[in-house]
Amino acid sequence: MSSSIASSSSSSSSSSKKEKKISLKTSDGEVFEVEEPVAMQLEIVRSFFADNEDVTEQTVMPLPNVSTAAMHGILEYCRAHEEFRRRMPEAAPEEEVRAFEAGYVDRKSNEELKEMILAANYLNISKLLDFLTGVAAKRIENKSVEYVRAFFGVENDFTPEEEANLRREYEWAFEGVDED
Amino acid sequence: MGDTIHPRDRISKLPDFIVHHIMSYLSVKKVAQTGILSKRWNYLWTSFPILDFDQTYVRGLDMTCTLPLEFTGWQKERFNKFLVFVDASLLRFCKLKFSVQKFRLSIGPLDVKGSSFLLDKWIGLVVDNEVKELDIHLISEKTLFYFPRTIELDDMYTLPQKLFSAKSMTTLDVCGCKLEQSSGSAGLHFLKNVKLDNLTMRPANYTAFLDGLFYICYPRYLSIEAYGGNFKLFIKWLYRKLRNRDAKCCNSHAIMCWRHYLKDVEIECFEPFCSEEELVDIDNVNKELSDLPLGNLYFRLDWCCFSEPVDEVKD
Numbered sequence: 496m497s498s499s500i501a502s503s504s505s506s507s508s509s510s511s512k513k514e515k516k517i518s519l520k521t522s523d524g525e526v527f528e529v530e531e532p533v534a535m536q537l538e539i540v541r542s543f544f545a546d547n548e549d550v551t552e553q554t555v556m557p558l559p560n561v562s563t564a565a566m567h568g569i570l571e572y573c574r575a576h577e578e579f580r581r582r583m584p585e586a587a588p589e590e591e592v593r594a595f596e597a598g599y600v601d602r603k604s605n606e607e608l609k610e611m612i613l614a615a616n617y618l619n620i621s622k623l624l625d626f627l628t629g630v631a632a633k634r635i636e637n638k639s640v641e642y643v644r645a646f647f648g649v650e651n652d653f654t655p656e657e658e659a660n661l662r663r664e665y666e667w668a669f670e671g672v673d674e675d
Numbered sequence: 676m677g678d679t680i681h682p683r684d685r686i687s688k689l690p691d692f693i694v695h696h697i698m699s700y701l702s703v704k705k706v707a708q709t710g711i712l713s714k715r716w717n718y719l720w721t722s723f724p725i726l727d728f729d730q731t732y733v734r735g736l737d738m739t740c741t742l743p744l745e746f747t748g749w750q751k752e753r754f755n756k757f758l759v760f761v762d763a764s765l766l767r768f769c770k771l772k773f774s775v776q777k778f779r780l781s782i783g784p785l786d787v788k789g790s791s792f793l794l795d796k797w798i799g800l801v802v803d804n805e806v807k808e809l810d811i812h813l814i815s816e817k818t819l820f821y822f823p824r825t826i827e828l829d830d831m832y833t834l835p836q837k838l839f840s841a842k843s844m845t846t847l848d849v850c851g852c853k854l855e856q857s858s859g860s861a862g863l864h865f866l867k868n869v870k871l872d873n874l875t876m877r878p879a880n881y882t883a884f885l886d887g888l889f890y891i892c893y894p895r896y897l898s899i900e901a902y903g904g905n906f907k908l909f910i911k912w913l914y915r916k917l918r919n920r921d922a923k924c925c926n927s928h929a930i931m932c933w934r935h936y937l938k939d940v941e942i943e944c945f946e947p948f949c950s951e952e953e954l955v956d957i958d959n960v961n962k963e964l965s966d967l968p969l970g971n972l973y974f975r976l977d978w979c980c981f982s983e984p985v986d987e988v989k990d
Contacts, residue, residue: 609689616693628693632700640708647689649712661711667733667757668707 517544518555525563526555529570532581536573538619558618565614568607572599572623600630605646608634694719703727721767724776726801728761730754731781746784757782758793765800774843775806783814783851787832795835805843812872813851839863839891847892848872850900854888863892870971872900881912889933896943897974910972914942917974939977946971 517534519527535541543556550556561569575595579587600608608631615624635643644651653661662669698706698719710720731737735753736746746754761780768775778801780794794813801809813832833853845865850872869892899910920934947970 612693613689616690624693624696628696629700631697636701636705640711643709644712647712647716649716652713653711658711661717664760664763665707665710667760668704668710670734 515552518553519566520555520557521561521563521566522559523563525566527566527570530574530577533570533573533577536577536620537569538621539617560617561614562610564607565610568603568611569614569618569620569623573620575599576622596626600627605634609647691719691722695723698723699725703729703732721764722771722773724768724773725779726765726768726775726777727779728757728764729779729781730757730783733757754782761797762793765797769800769804773804775801775804777808777810778806779808779810779812781810781812783812784816785813785832787813787815791832794832795837798835799837802837802841802844806841807843808846808848809838809841809844810846810848811850811852812848815851846870854891866892867895868898869894869896870898870900878908878912881909882916885913885916886932889937893933893936893976893978895976897976898971899974900971914940914974917976936978937976938979941975941977943973943975945973 515531516528517531517540519529519534519537519540521527539558540556544550558566576587576592579592579595582588603611608627612624612627612631615627631646635646638646643649651658694716698709701709706720706723710717733753735750736757765778778797780797794811798809798811811834815831831851831853834849838854841863843865844863846868847863847866848868848870869888899913900906917937917940920937924934925931947968
C-alpha cells in the first residue's frame with residue numbers, strides 16, 4: 496500500500512535528521528521553540544520564512560500581537576493536528592479529532608477563546624479560525640441579549656426608546672426565545 | 676505595553692469580518708438579535724452580507740407544505756410585516772455598496788401577480804450588488820399540495836431579465852419560479868451550481884425548458900429534486916436528453932446550441948431527503964431512475980471550450 500511507504504519514509508526522515516526548530520517571540524517577550532512542521536501551520540510564519548531570503552534558522556520571529564497564553568493554546572492545537580497528520584497522512588481520524596477539539600475548547604474560558612480567535616486571525620491559521628468562530632457561535636446561540644453583550648464586552652449605547660423601537664422592528668427575531 | 680490593554684478593549688476591536696465570520700455560524704434569528712446589542716453591532720448586522728429571509732422564522736407563518744393555501748387575517752398581517760422587513764433590510768444593506776454573498780428568500784403562499792413588482796425589485800437590488808449565491812423559493816397561491824403537485828407555468832413567477840446580468844453569480848437555486856430569457860446570449864459564466872426544485876410542467880414543455888436553461892448558463896452541477904411521479908418522469912427524460920444529444924439541429928448556423936458544447940454528463944450523486952433511505956448505487960441509477968426515493972439528484976456536466984464545439988455528437 497502506498498500509505499505504509501509514505502509513513503515509513505516520513506518517520507525515518509524525522510528520526511534520522513535533527514528536527515528543525517523555529518523560534519517565535521510573543522508580545523510579552525517569551526520565545527517558543529517550535530518544531531518546523533507545526534510552525535508552518537501558521538501562515539504568517541510560513542510566508543515570513545518563504546519570502547525573506549536573509550532569514551536563517553537562528554532568526555527569532557517576533558509576533559507582537561500574540562500573548563504567551565494565546566500562543567500556548569494555538570500550539571497545543573497545531574501540535575495535535577500535526578500528530579494526527581503524521582499518524583494518518585491520508586485521512587484524519589475524524590472521531591479522534593472531534594474528541595480532541597471538544598475537550599480542547601471545554602477548557603477555555605470565553606476570554607481565552609476570544610483572545611485565541613484574534614491570535615488565530617493574526618497568525619492566519621484559517622482552519623483554527625473557522626473552528627474557534629464556530630465555537631464562539633455555539634456559546635452564544637441560545638443566550639439572552641444581555642449574555643451576548645457580556646460575551647463580547649459590548650456597552651449598550653442605545654437609549655431605552657431606541658432599543659424598544661429596534662425590538663419592535665425585529666419582533667420576529669425575539670419570539671419563542673428562551674432567555675437564559 | 677501590550678499587556679496593559681484590558682482584554683475587553685481588544686475584543687471590542689474585533690474586526691468586522693471576524694464578527695461576520697461568527698455570525699455565519701449563527702441562526703438567522705440570533706444574527707438579527709445582535710442588531711440591538713449596540714450601535715456598532717447594529718451596523719455589523721446591517722452589513723452582514725448573508726441576507727437570509729425565510730418566513731418560517733416568523734411565528735404563525737411556519738406552515739410550509741401544509742394546507743391551507745391562503746393566510747388568515749392575522750397571518751396576512753404578519754406576512755405583510757415580514758415583507759416590509761425584508762424590503763427595509765435589503766435597502767439598508769444595498770445602500771452600503773458591499774457585495775451580497777447570499778440572498779435567500781423563502782416565502783408563500785404568494786399572490787404571484789401582485790408580488791412580482793416587489794420580487795423584481797429585490798432581485799434587481801442584489802444583482803446590482805454582485806450577488807454570488809441566489810436562492811429563491813416561492814410557493815404560489817395556486818400550488819396544490821397533494822401529489823402530484825401541479826402548477827402550470829402560467830401561474831409561476833418569472834424571474835426578471837435583470838437576473839441574466841448577474842455576472843458574479845456562482846450558485847442559483849430556484850423553486851417555484853420560471854427562468855426565461857427573452858434576448859441576448861448566455862452571460863452567466865460564473866454560474867457553476869444550478870438547483871431546480873418544484874419544477875412541475877407538462878412533458879410538452881420539457882424541451883423548451885432545457886433549451887432555455889442552457890441558453891443562459893453552462894453549469895458544472897445541475898441538481899433536480901426528485902419528488903413525486905412527474906419529477907421522475909422529468910428526470911428520466913432529462914438524463915436521456917443529456918446523454919443522447921441529437922445535434923443535427925443547428926449545423927447550418929454559426930451560433931450553435933448547447934448540444935454542441937456538452938462533452939459529457941455523469942450522475943454525480945443522489946441525496947435522499949430521508950437519511951434512512953438506502954443509498955442509491957450510482958452505477959445502477961440509470962436503471963433505477965424510476966424507483967428513486969424522494970431526494971436531490973445531481974448531474975455533473977462537462978462543457979468543452981466554447982470556441983470549439985464538439986464535432987461529433989451521439990444520436
